[in-house]
Amino acid sequence: xxxxxxxxxxxxxxxxxxxxxxxxxxxxxxxxxxxxxxxxxxxxxxxxxxxxxxxxxxxxxxxxxxxxxxxxxxxxxxxxxxxxxxxxxxxxxxxxxxxxxxxxxxxxxxxxxxxxxxxxxxxxxxxxxxxxxxxxxxxxxxxxxxxxxxxxxxxxxxxxxxxxxxxxxxxxxxxxxxxxxxxxxxxxxxxxxxxxxxxxxxxxxxxxxxxxxxxxxxxxxxxxxxxxxxxxxxxxxxxxxxxxx
Amino acid sequence: xxxxxxxxxxxxxxxxxxxxxxxxxxxxxxxxxxxxxxxxxxxxxxxxxxxxxxxxxxxxxxxxxxxxxxxxxxxxxxxxxxxxxxxxxxxxxxxxxxxxxxxxxxxxxxxxxxxxxxxxxxxxxxxxxxxxxxxxxxxxxxxxxxxxxxxxxxxxxxxxxxxxxxxxxxxxxxxxxxxxxxxxxxxxxxxxxxxxxxxxxxxxxxxxxxxxxxxxxxxxxxxxxxxxxxxxxxxxxxxxxxxxxxxxxxxxxxxxxxxxxxxxxxxxxxxxxxxxxxxxxxxxxxxxxxxxxxxxxxxxxxxxx
Numbered sequence: 282x283x284x285x286x287x288x289x290x291x292x293x294x295x296x297x298x299x300x301x302x303x304x305x306x307x308x309x310x311x312x313x314x315x316x317x318x319x320x321x322x323x324x325x326x327x328x329x330x331x332x333x334x335x336x337x338x339x340x341x342x343x344x345x346x347x348x349x350x351x352x353x354x355x356x357x358x359x360x361x362x363x364x365x366x367x368x369x370x371x372x373x374x375x376x377x378x379x380x381x382x383x384x385x386x387x388x389x390x391x392x393x394x395x396x397x398x399x400x401x402x403x404x405x406x407x408x409x410x411x412x413x414x415x416x417x418x419x420x421x422x423x424x425x426x427x428x429x430x431x432x433x434x435x436x437x438x439x440x441x442x443x444x445x446x447x448x449x450x451x452x453x454x455x456x457x458x459x460x461x462x463x464x465x466x467x468x469x470x471x472x473x474x475x476x477x478x479x480x481x482x483x484x485x486x487x488x489x490x491x492x493x494x495x496x497x498x499x500x501x502x503x504x505x506x507x508x509x510x511x512x513x514x515x516x517x518x519x520x521x522x523x524x525x526x
Numbered sequence: 527x528x529x530x531x532x533x534x535x536x537x538x539x540x541x542x543x544x545x546x547x548x549x550x551x552x553x554x555x556x557x558x559x560x561x562x563x564x565x566x567x568x569x570x571x572x573x574x575x576x577x578x579x580x581x582x583x584x585x586x587x588x589x590x591x592x593x594x595x596x597x598x599x600x601x602x603x604x605x606x607x608x609x610x611x612x613x614x615x616x617x618x619x620x621x622x623x624x625x626x627x628x629x630x631x632x633x634x635x636x637x638x639x640x641x642x643x644x645x646x647x648x649x650x651x652x653x654x655x656x657x658x659x660x661x662x663x664x665x666x667x668x669x670x671x672x673x674x675x676x677x678x679x680x681x682x683x684x685x686x687x688x689x690x691x692x693x694x695x696x697x698x699x700x701x702x703x704x705x706x707x708x709x710x711x712x713x714x715x716x717x718x719x720x721x722x723x724x725x726x727x728x729x730x731x732x733x734x735x736x737x738x739x740x741x742x743x744x745x746x747x748x749x750x751x752x753x754x755x756x757x758x759x760x761x762x763x764x765x766x767x768x769x770x771x772x773x774x775x776x777x778x779x780x781x782x783x784x785x786x787x788x789x790x791x792x793x794x795x796x797x798x799x800x801x802x803x804x805x806x807x808x809x810x811x812x813x814x815x816x817x818x819x820x821x822x823x824x825x826x827x828x829x830x831x
């Protein structure tokens with residue numbers, strides 16, 4: 282916390298004279314998350330300072346867009362199996378909102394929606410393969426992803442101190458997709474967006490994780506042969522090792 | 527202690543994996559079976575995607591059977607001709623199996639297919655073993671002699687006869703090809719070595735001498751599961767090397783201990799226990815198919831195929 286305040290004061294001192302108009306200065310504790318073999322989820326700290334007049338801070342972190350298939354189970358002869366499927370394009374792989382108070386108190390729904398803020402503002406373009414109601418399937422995306430922590434809305438995660446400094450921690454669960462993320466930080470005053478900033482975040486597999494994953498996708502045949510050789514060596518080696526005792 | 531699996535894309539506890547490897551290894555040591563048909567359901571129960579569990583298990587079986595195969599090879603307990611014929615069938619079977627697997631995956635039904643095939647196979651094998659071992663236990667009490675298997679079958683009337691020197695057999699190549707094919711299919715779809723199908727088939731259907739049965743089946747299993755590993759790597763990219771490696775040490779140690787413990791136990795009682803366990807896993811998998819899921823909807827990344 283102390284370090285953070287020092288960092289912010291340095292930030293303020295250096296940037297305030299240059300950008301006299303700016304009413305929002307922000308940064309992230311790290312712009313890169315490496316998924317290593319010990320990765321079980323992490324948190325990023327977003328912090329910054331507001332200009333004169335304070336205001337409300339809303340942070341939206343979006344993950345890479347994905348094509349997604351939502352399947353619905355139905356009962357066929359007593360057994361539950363996937364019966365209907367709807368494909369969606371451009372579904373965010375991660376979506377987290379943090380604000381300093383409930384969104385409904387910060388701004389009107391139309392303004393929020395126009396800026397892509399709020400779980401309901403996410404529109405999923407569904408390619409319906411069964412002409413059912415795709416809304417049910419889109420709702421399932423929100424529900425499932427909220428359940429496993431990939432979508433979350435925490436209206437209270439942003440702490441504003443002295444009307445000038447703010448901080449928020451955004452949790453990234455173990456199952457985050459890799460790719461390019463963006464953190465958008467909005468400053469609201471009187472229900473209107475005053476300033477918006479976008480910061481990039483990259484989540485990438487690193488270390489042996491990354492090596493294995495990339496190998497398996499780029500050279501699948503070689504990867505398979507590699508897997509067999511590794512298994513042969515390990516199996517033979519282990520047998521030799523344990524035979525002696 | 528958690529570790530993130532690169533292909534399954536989830537964190538798991540290392541100690542749990544090693545423990546599971548040891549537990550299944552111990553059982554496979556006691557009963558003298560590969561543990562694939564118990565390990566794959568356990569991985570699925572753990573939350574590992576069924577497709578990853580199957581493909582990775584094939585890889586793990588390569589590791590678990592290679593040293594046994596080498597040992598039997600050295601002791602000349604492998605009928606190479608028979609092994610090659612079984613292998614030829616196995617390669618065709620695993621190729622078909624991996625195509626079916628990839629096709630079902632694109633339909634979103636691979637989970638169902640894996641679970642259903644497990645329920646059917648574990649159900650059949652479990653009940654056969656259960657009945658057989660119950661009979662054996664009863665017979666033991668009465669002290670009646672064991673029945674000899676018949677020596678001649680319809681098998682001997684088929685064309686394409688081949689001479690298998692090591693097994694001292696002159697039979698058609700079709701039955702071993704067929705057996706190999708089925709085993710390859712099972713390896714690709716269920717991630718099992720298939721020893722539990724192949725060994726009885728070799729003894730009773732082909733009439734091979736028991737001395738070469740285990741070595742020859744290990745020979746075939748090693749190559750078929752290796753082929754399955756490569757095919758799944760290419761078609762569905764579901765082989766997790768890290769997961770396979772983590773399961774290995776436990777299973778090797780467990781098997782060593784298990785085989786020592788197994789010597790002191792009675793074979794009929796062992797088979798009875800194994801049958802009960804197989805049936806328990808089968809029932810658990812079966813019930814899951816019929817229970818109403820918590821959420822009817824599931825997501826998978828990528829468009830519908």
